Amino acid sequence: MEHKRITSEIRVYDSIQDLPKPAQELMRAAIGIKTDAYSPYSDFQVGAAIRLANGEIIKGNNQENSSYPAGLCAERVALFYASANFPDQSVDMMALTASPIDAPNDQPVPPCGSCRQVIAEYEYKFKKPMEIFFMGDRGKVLAVESIKTLLPLAFDRSFLK
Numbered sequence: 001m002e003h004k005r006i007t008s009e010i011r012v013y014d015s016i017q018d019l020p021k022p023a024q025e026l027m028r029a030a031i032g033i034k035t036d037a038y039s040p041y042s043d044f045q046v047g048a049a050i051r052l053a054n055g056e057i058i059k060g061n062n063q064e065n066s067s068y069p070a071g072l073c074a075e076r077v078a079l080f081y082a083s084a085n086f087p088d089q090s091v092d093m094m095a096l097t098a099s100p101i102d103a104p105n106d107q108p109v110p111p112c113g114s115c116r117q118v119i120a121e122y123e124y125k126f127k128k129p130m131e132i133f134f135m136g137d138r139g140k141v142l143a144v145e146s147i148k149t150l151l152p153l154a155f156d157r158s159f160l161k
C-alpha cells in the first residue's frame with residue numbers, strides 16, 4: 001500500500017489593507033454588496049465579487065427562499081451571472097466576506113462545498129486557476145491560489161468521458 005499526502009497552502013493577511021491592490025478592490029466590492037443580501041431565514045449575509053479576464057467586476061450576495069433549498073449562495077449568484085452574460089471571460093479572482101447580521105466577527109468564511117464544486121467547474125472550463133480571498137466582517141483575510149486547495153481530488157468533466 002502506498003500513502004499519498006495532499007498539502008494545502010493558504011496565505012493569511014492581517015487585514016484588507018495588506019492585500020494586493022486588485023484583491024483589495026475586489027474585497028471592497030464584496031463588502032459593498034454583502035449588506036444587500038436577501039437572507040431573512042438565516043440572517044447570515046454573504047458578499048461575493050469576481051473579476052473577469054476583461055476586467056469586469058461582477059457582484060453577488062446570498063438569495064434565500066421560504067422553500068429553503070430554492071435559495072442560492074452569493075458565490076453562485078455571481079458566477080452564474082458572469083457565465084450567462086460573459087461566457088467567454090475566465091474568472092480570475094474571487095473575494096468573499098460573510099457574517100451573521102447581528103454578530104459581525106473576524107472569522108474568515110470559506111465557500112461551501114457546493115460553491116467549491118461550481119468554482120471548480122469554471123476553473124476547468126477556462127483551464128485557469130481562480131485566486132480566492134475570504135474574510136469575515138473584518139480582520140484577517142485568507143487566500144488560496146486555486147479551488148484545488150479547498151477541493152482536492154475534485155470531480156470534473158474529464159471523468160464523464
Ligand code: THU
Nearest residue numbers: 042044046062073074111112115
Ligand atoms: N451561503 C453563501 O452565500 N455562501 C456560502 O459559501 C455559504 C453559505 C449562504 C447560504 C445561506 O443563505 C446562508 O449563507 C446560510 O447558510
